[in-house]
Amino acid sequence: MNDPARVRARLLAVHSEALEATIDCAEAVASSGTEPATDREAVAMPLRAALDHAxxxxxYPAVLASAVDTLGQSLSxxxxxxxxxxxxxxTGPILRASxxxxxxxxxxxxxxxxxxxKRYVRTGDVPEEILVVELR
Structure with missing residues (x-):
């Protein structure tokens, strides 16, 4: 079953704490600079550090595994x-599974x-606004 809406609902229900913490880390990164970042690395590197520190x-591996499980599939x-x-x-974390x-x-x-x-700006204040699930 390939149902991104079902995966999205499951992640919002079960992993909202991780999604909210991701938003908090992004907000900390955004508020740490005086100018909007114009370079990818100026956002990605501090965001990675904030996510790691928190x-x-x-x-994220558990979030990904939960999504795969919701699809009734397994990872190799x-x-x-x-x-x-x-x-x-x-633009933020990306979790992928083949x-x-x-x-x-x-x-x-x-x-x-x-x-x-050109500049990176903060988006999404709640998990529903940041979570995008795609099956390709």
């Missing part, structure tokens, strides 16, 4: 809080890239 980064190996399973980008039926991608979109002028 213990949130280590929760236990996920870890590092690529290819977990990546921290300029499955027999395709690829599961979970984005925690706590930042958005505006183009004119």
């Amino acid at each position: 213990g949130v980064l280590e929760t 190996a236990p996920p870890v809080a590092a690529p290819p399973y977990v990546t921290i980008t300029g 499955l027999p039926t395709g690829r599961l991608v979970i984005r925690l979109a706590v930042f958005a890239l505006e183009r004119d002028p």
Whole structure:
């Protein structure tokens, strides 16, 4: 069964604490600078450090495993809080899993890239606003 809405509902119900902590870390990163960041690394590196320091980064493999379980599938190996399973980008954490039926991608979109002028801005104040689940 490939139902991103069901996965999303499960993650919001079971992993809201990790999602809320992700938002808190993003807010701390955003409020630490006086100017909006214009470079991906100026967002991704401090966000990774904040997530790691808060213990949130280590929760992402369980979030990913829960999503895969909701689909009734399994991973070929236990996920870890590092690529290819977990990546921290300029817009936030991305959790990925290759499955027999395709690829599961979970984005925690706590930042958005505006183009004119180019800058990263905070988005989403609640888990429902940051969580994006895709099956490709």
